[in-house]
Amino acid sequence: MVRFIQTSDWQIGMKGGGLGEAGQIVRDIRVESIHNVFKTAQERKVDFVLLCGDIFEHNMISQEYVKKVVTIFNQYPDISIYLLPGNHDILGADCVYNREIFQRVEHLTILRADSVEVPEAILHPCPVLSKFTTQDLTASIPIVRETDGIHIAVAHGSLVGKFPMSNWEDIELPINPSCIDRTGIDYLALGHWHSKRLFKDSTGIARIAYSGTHEQTNYDEGDAGQCLFVQIDGKGEVPKIESIKTGKLSWETKQFEMKDSSSLNELKNYFESIKGIDLVKLALCGELPLECKEELDNILEFQTTLHKNFREKTESLTITVPPQLETSFDFGDPTLIQTEKHLKNLLENEADSEKRIIIIEALAHLQRFGKEVEK
Numbered sequence: 001m002v003r004f005i006q007t008s009d010w011q012i013g014m015k016g017g018g019l020g021e022a023g024q025i026v027r028d029i030r031v032e033s034i035h036n037v038f039k040t041a042q043e044r045k046v047d048f049v050l051l052c053g054d055i056f057e058h059n060m061i062s063q064e065y066v067k068k069v070v071t072i073f074n075q076y077p078d079i080s081i082y083l084l085p086g087n088h089d090i091l092g093a094d095c096v097y098n099r100e101i102f103q104r105v106e107h108l109t110i111l112r113a114d115s116v117e118v119p120e121a122i123l124h125p126c127p128v129l130s131k132f133t134t135q136d137l138t139a140s141i142p143i144v145r146e147t148d149g150i151h152i153a154v155a156h157g158s159l160v161g162k163f164p165m166s167n168w169e170d171i172e173l174p175i176n177p178s179c180i181d182r183t184g185i186d187y188l189a190l191g192h193w194h195s196k197r198l199f200k201d202s203t204g205i206a207r208i209a210y211s212g213t214h215e216q217t218n219y220d221e222g223d224a225g226q227c228l229f230v231q232i233d234g235k236g237e238v239p240k241i242e243s244i245k246t247g248k249l250s251w252e253t254k255q256f257e258m259k260d261s262s263s264l265n266e267l268k269n270y271f272e273s274i275k276g277i278d279l280v281k282l283a284l285c286g287e288l289p290l291e292c293k294e295e296l297d298n299i300l301e302f303q304t305t306l307h308k309n310f311r312e313k314t315e316s317l318t319i320t321v322p323p324q325l326e327t328s329f330d331f332g333d334p335t336l337i338q339t340e341k342h343l344k345n346l347l348e349n350e351a352d353s354e355k356r357i358i359i360i361e362a363l364a365h366l367q368r369f370g371k372e373v374e375k
Helices: 024-031 034-044 063-074 179-183 263-273 290-303 333-351 353-374
Strands: 002-007 048-051 081-083 109-110 116-120 122-125 151-156 187-191 197-199 206-212 226-232 241-247 251-258 280-288 311-320
Touching: 002 034, 002 251, 024 034, 024 063, 024 251, 034 048, 034 226, 109 187, 116 263, 151 179, 187 226, 226 311, 251 263, 280 290, 311 353
Parallel strands: 002 048, 048 081, 081 109, 122 151, 151 187, 187 206, 251 280, 280 311
Antiparallel strands: 002 226, 116 122, 197 206, 226 241
């Protein structure tokens, strides 16, 4: 029997683009969350931890980040670590794992091309040697159907036919899912995709798995922020695969439809329900009267103080024109009359929702100014 933790795509040192000041928070927490992977390994008393590529964002990563990761490795000296480089930390002359500091970590093994005997199993690495290839990365796995022991292949890439790109030439790092049937391996551990995904072999048994990243990377990822606990009781046995949460950050993506002024109360109630969420992306759609926009702006502004990152998109939100703006106002001043006509012409021909809001607000301010002058 073999028991191990599978993880991948830590991408330590990633920029966190689009997160603004929260980018540094995300980068720091990605390092901290590594502890959760190894604490899980301790709790489950595994034989080893298997890292399936892209542990660092790139091979030119700063030595500061390298030392942070190695420091964590060294806090768990009793856990054997097997690491396959991916396409971000690709094998080569400048590979980050060639640095002297990694050679001193006694319980760490960098997987290259040769099969490796590990506690209770044999690993068959399928290293990435080029960022773009049309060759099946698993082609080198030997046929082990009649060979004793539990055999685990490790690769970093995309399963052909299981993702939007179905042709070999459209996939930069292709992996043939039929390698299970061809070789007789018991399990294929994969990295590259940031969400957990399980795939079945021709007999209907899930023997192929992406663990996803240990800490969610951005708003668009689902089923991330975890590692996999895998147990295989013997050669040919069905793998037992369990997801275990490791991520510290919570993410929320929401599309909220505004219908009228009462929608502001519904929006407030929604915000009450997500008080503890770290990073929030909100897309507003529908319609809202102009007189409610100031309150909406104030509500959204306050939310920026409650979350590590708060992003709102209002491109699909229409601010409706008050009836009084549709009729001409008697300013008694030719310049103001012409200004109103010009703004209304702009509004009639403007399709961009954000620019329409600006024009509508300008019209409202103009009429308010005209009423004050009239008094």
